[in-house]
Amino acid sequence: MAKQQIIRLADFSTEAPKGVKEKNIREETEALVARLGDLQTLMYAERKHSLLVVLQGMDGSGKDGAMHQVFDQCRITGMTLTAFKKPTEEEFAHDFLWRVHKVAPQKGMIGIFNRSHYEDILVQRVHGWIDQKRVEQRMKAINAFEELLAFDNDTLILKFYMHISYAEQEKQLLQRLNDPEKMWKHNPGDWEERKLWDKYMEAYEYAFNNSSIPWYICPVDNRWYRDYFIAKTLVEALENLDMKMPPIATK
Numbered sequence: 001m002a003k004q005q006i007i008r009l010a011d012f013s014t015e016a017p018k019g020v021k022e023k024n025i026r027e028e029t030e031a032l033v034a035r036l037g038d039l040q041t042l043m044y045a046e047r048k049h050s051l052l053v054v055l056q057g058m059d060g061s062g063k064d065g066a067m068h069q070v071f072d073q074c075r076i077t078g079m080t081l082t083a084f085k086k087p088t089e090e091e092f093a094h095d096f097l098w099r100v101h102k103v104a105p106q107k108g109m110i111g112i113f114n115r116s117h118y119e120d121i122l123v124q125r126v127h128g129w130i131d132q133k134r135v136e137q138r139m140k141a142i143n144a145f146e147e148l149l150a151f152d153n154d155t156l157i158l159k160f161y162m163h164i165s166y167a168e169q170e171k172q173l174l175q176r177l178n179d180p181e182k183m184w185k186h187n188p189g190d191w192e193e194r195k196l197w198d199k200y201m202e203a204y205e206y207a208f209n210n211s212s213i214p215w216y217i218c219p220v221d222n223r224w225y226r227d228y229f230i231a232k233t234l235v236e237a238l239e240n241l242d243m244k245m246p247p248i249a250t251k
Contacts, residue, residue: 070227
């Protein structure tokens with residue numbers, strides 16, 4: 001078995017590839033989003049597989065925007081969305097995967113995680129709330145959890161790191177201060193987390209390089225390319241499942 005390539009975020013561009021034309025990409029994205037809606041209908045009808053989409057990234061990386069754009073043609077009845085924030089008192093009283101496992105998508109459903117179980121080896125590691133031994137133990141538990149979903153419940157797991165540049169993040173956070181339509185997103189704590197950028201990059205790279213199910217590094221500085229990248233990845237992966245519409249039920 002070939003050794004997995006070591007991921008270093010500095011080796012990945014945060015921008016769209018040179019030479020691609022925004023107009024063409026937007027047109028392709030529109031077609032991909034429509035196709036994703038069709039594939040979701042197949043998954044919901046067939047009920048043999050589920051899809052878990054993990055969107056993970058720094059503040060301002062466009063997780064919310066990606067969800068709205070990419071899943072625009074999907075039926076809400078076939079989807080679940082979970083935004084993971086600071087654990088509640090009840091969640092803290094359980095193992096760190098307790099709150100995650102109970103919202104994993106059932107067969108036929110697409111589940112979207114806005115942030116995810118990886119928060120427990122990112123935020124807690126960066127702030128020194130857990131030591132390296134606990135990080136390694138949790139990483140093993142995460143791999144076992146994802147493998148359980150994949151192999152025991154036919155869950156396709158696609159994990160996207162929303163790769164934003166340091167400069168673009170500042171631009172996005174400033175918009176939350178200056179744009180009246182985005183002020184509701186402003187959180188002073190985002191600027192404090194930004195000071196820990198290098199530590200976060202190190203923590204993310206650890207997660208990427210120790211995951212048994214690979215990650216997709218999605219460039220997000222150009223939001224139009226972000227949507228294309230995610231939609232294309234999802235469509236190709238779902239088409240590989242070779243799903244079929246079930247026959248009409250008979251008595």
